[in-house]
Amino acid sequence: MQIQSELNFKPYPISNIQHLNSNSYLLSFQRDFDFHAGQILALKIADADTPRYYSIASGINDPQIDILFNVKPGSTFSPRLAGLVPGDLLQVSSPAGMFLGTAGPDIWIAAGTGIAPFRSMMRSGLSNGKILLQGASAPESLYFAEEFRAALGEAYVPCLSRHSQPGIFHGRVTDYLRQLDQIDTEKTHYLCGSAEMVVDTRDILTERGVPFGKVLAEVYF
Amino acid sequence: MILLGKNLDELEALVRAEEMPSYTGMQLARWLYGSEAASFAEMSNLSKQSRTVLENKYQTGFSEHVKVSVSADGTRKYLFPTGGGRFIETAFMPEARRNTLCLSTQVGCKMGCLFCMTARQGFQANLSAGEIVNQLRSLPERNRVTNIVYMGMGEPFDNTEEVLKSLEILTAPWGFAISPKKITVSTIGLIPGMIQFLEKTRCNLAISLHSPFDEERRKLMPVQHVYPIRDVIRELIRTDAGRQRKISFEYILFRGINDSDGHIREMARLLNKLPCRVNLMRFHPVPNAPLEGADEASLVRFRDALNAKGIIATIRQSRGIDIEAACGLLSTKAMLSK
Structure with a gap:
C-alpha cells in the first residue's frame, strides 16, 4: 500500500455514468491496474481537489472500475462527480486500503x-x-x-x-x-x-x- | 452573517464592501478575539454608523453555554449549543501550573473507534471556525486558559479547513495571540489533513495510537484500513515533524488487549526514529464497549518499560471522571434526552 503523499494520480476517461436513483450514481472507467477486492481509490477531478476516497465496486477480473456514490447534501465534490459525462477525465489514485475480502465463511x-x-x-x-x-x-x-x-x-x-x-x-x-x-x-x-x-x-x-x-x-x- | 470565525483578510474585505474605514477590519478583529465585548454596541471605537450597519446586517456569533458540570477535581465541562438542536462539549481543566481547554471540532464523529463515546452519536455536523473559537471566546474562564487541546468531540482532520482557520485565529497577533507551542491538535491519523496541518501551522500534534499492530489497531480503529499507523509515522519522519513541534502518541491501556511486553517492543520499534513521547491513558468505560481498562500497576509497568527502551512515556492524569468528562458522554446524553 502506498502512503498518501506517494499516491500517484493518473487520468482516466469516464466510460459510463449511470444515474441509479434520485441521488446515487455508478461511475465506470476502463482500468489498467490490479487491485484487491475491498480496496479503495482516491479520486480528484481537478489537480487542486482534496482527494476523496471511494470503494471499488467492481470485481478483480472486470475490465472496468465501478464506483458507487451518493450526492451528499453540503458536499462540494460529489455533485461535481455526478456532473461528469463519458469522456471526461477523472484523476484516479493507485488502489489502497486493507478492508480486504477473504475466502472464509464471513x-x-x-x-x-x-x-x-x-x-x-x-x-x-x-x-x-x-x-x-x-x-x-x-x-x-x-x-x-x-x-x-x-x-x-x-x-x-x-x-x-x-x-x-x-x-x-x-x-x-x-x-x-x-x-x-x-x-x-x-x-x-x-x-x-x-x-x-x-x-x-x-x-x-x-x-x-x-x-x-x-x-x-x-x-x- | 456571523463574524466570529472570520480571519483578518475576510474582515477587511467585509469592511471594504460596507465602505467603512479600512482600519475597521483590524478593530473588529480585536473586538471579536481580543476583548470581552458581548455585542457590536460595546465596540466603542467603531463609528456609530459602522456599529449600526453591523447590528443591522451581521451577528457576532458569540454563543453562551447552556449547561456546566463541575468536577471535584475542578474540571468544568460546558455544553454549548450549535445549529439544529445539537450540542458540543468543551472542558476546562485547571491545574497548578496550567489551565487547559479541550475543544470540539465536530458534532459527533465518523471514525467509529470502538472505545469512543462520541462515535455513538454518529456524525451530525462539522463545526465552523467560529463555533470552534467560540468555545474559548464564550468561556467564563477564557482569561485563565494557558493551553488548548483539540481533543474533544470529532476528528479535527475530518474538518481540516475550519480547524486550520480556527488555529489561525487562535495564534494570530490580531486574533487570540496564543503561542502555537501551547496548542495541541489530536488526530487518529488522517494523513491528508495532517500534511496540511504540518505545512501551515507550528502547533503540536498528538496521534491516537492504541496499538502498534496493524491487525489489532484496525479492530479498535477502522481508520487503520485506510491510513495505517506506519504510514502516518513515515509521513511524520519524512517531514521531520518531530523537530519542528512536540509530537505525542496517545495510548489507552486496555486490560489483556494492548498491554503485553510484545506491545512495548513493537512500540519501541515503531517510534524509535521519531522524536516523540507517549501519553498512557486510563480507559473511561463507555456503554457497550467490550473493553476494560488496565489497572494502575499495568500502567506503571508499561510506562517504565517504554522509558527503559528510550521512549519517553508518561501516564496522563484522568480529569472530571465524576462529571462524565470522557468525550461525548455529556452531549450524547443531552442529545438522547431531547
Whole structure:
C-alpha cells in the first residue's frame, strides 16, 4: 500500500455514468491496474481537489472500475462527480486500503453505498459461504440486489427501513440482528456503512457474544 | 452573517464592501478575539454608523453555554449549543501550573473507534471556525486558559479547513495571540489533513495510537484500513515533524488487549526514529464497549518499560471522571434526552 503523499494520480476517461436513483450514481472507467477486492481509490477531478476516497465496486477480473456514490447534501465534490459525462477525465489514485475480502465463511453487513466493497468481493469470486445483510431505506437503494440474490440465494438478506415489501425484512440491519435467536460468534463480521450504522451494529454483535476482534469495519469519511 | 470565525483578510474585505474605514477590519478583529465585548454596541471605537450597519446586517456569533458540570477535581465541562438542536462539549481543566481547554471540532464523529463515546452519536455536523473559537471566546474562564487541546468531540482532520482557520485565529497577533507551542491538535491519523496541518501551522500534534499492530489497531480503529499507523509515522519522519513541534502518541491501556511486553517492543520499534513521547491513558468505560481498562500497576509497568527502551512515556492524569468528562458522554446524553 502506498502512503498518501506517494499516491500517484493518473487520468482516466469516464466510460459510463449511470444515474441509479434520485441521488446515487455508478461511475465506470476502463482500468489498467490490479487491485484487491475491498480496496479503495482516491479520486480528484481537478489537480487542486482534496482527494476523496471511494470503494471499488467492481470485481478483480472486470475490465472496468465501478464506483458507487451518493450526492451528499453540503458536499462540494460529489455533485461535481455526478456532473461528469463519458469522456471526461477523472484523476484516479493507485488502489489502497486493507478492508480486504477473504475466502472464509464471513458475514457481510452493509448499508447504503457501503455495499460497494462487498460487490467487489462477490464479483471477485469470494461469495462462497457468505451471508450478506444489505440495508437501505427504499427498494431503489438496494444496489445490485439482483446480482447478490443470484450469487448468494437465501444467504442474501435485504432489509428496507422505510418500505414494506414481500420477501424483504422491514427494518434496519440492526433490527434484523436484534430479532435473531442466535448470532454466529465464530465467523468474522465485515461492516461497511455510516459511522452510526457501524457503531450500532458492532454494539449488537459484541453484546451478543461476537468477540470485537471478529468485527471489521470500514466507515465513510 | 456571523463574524466570529472570520480571519483578518475576510474582515477587511467585509469592511471594504460596507465602505467603512479600512482600519475597521483590524478593530473588529480585536473586538471579536481580543476583548470581552458581548455585542457590536460595546465596540466603542467603531463609528456609530459602522456599529449600526453591523447590528443591522451581521451577528457576532458569540454563543453562551447552556449547561456546566463541575468536577471535584475542578474540571468544568460546558455544553454549548450549535445549529439544529445539537450540542458540543468543551472542558476546562485547571491545574497548578496550567489551565487547559479541550475543544470540539465536530458534532459527533465518523471514525467509529470502538472505545469512543462520541462515535455513538454518529456524525451530525462539522463545526465552523467560529463555533470552534467560540468555545474559548464564550468561556467564563477564557482569561485563565494557558493551553488548548483539540481533543474533544470529532476528528479535527475530518474538518481540516475550519480547524486550520480556527488555529489561525487562535495564534494570530490580531486574533487570540496564543503561542502555537501551547496548542495541541489530536488526530487518529488522517494523513491528508495532517500534511496540511504540518505545512501551515507550528502547533503540536498528538496521534491516537492504541496499538502498534496493524491487525489489532484496525479492530479498535477502522481508520487503520485506510491510513495505517506506519504510514502516518513515515509521513511524520519524512517531514521531520518531530523537530519542528512536540509530537505525542496517545495510548489507552486496555486490560489483556494492548498491554503485553510484545506491545512495548513493537512500540519501541515503531517510534524509535521519531522524536516523540507517549501519553498512557486510563480507559473511561463507555456503554457497550467490550473493553476494560488496565489497572494502575499495568500502567506503571508499561510506562517504565517504554522509558527503559528510550521512549519517553508518561501516564496522563484522568480529569472530571465524576462529571462524565470522557468525550461525548455529556452531549450524547443531552442529545438522547431531547
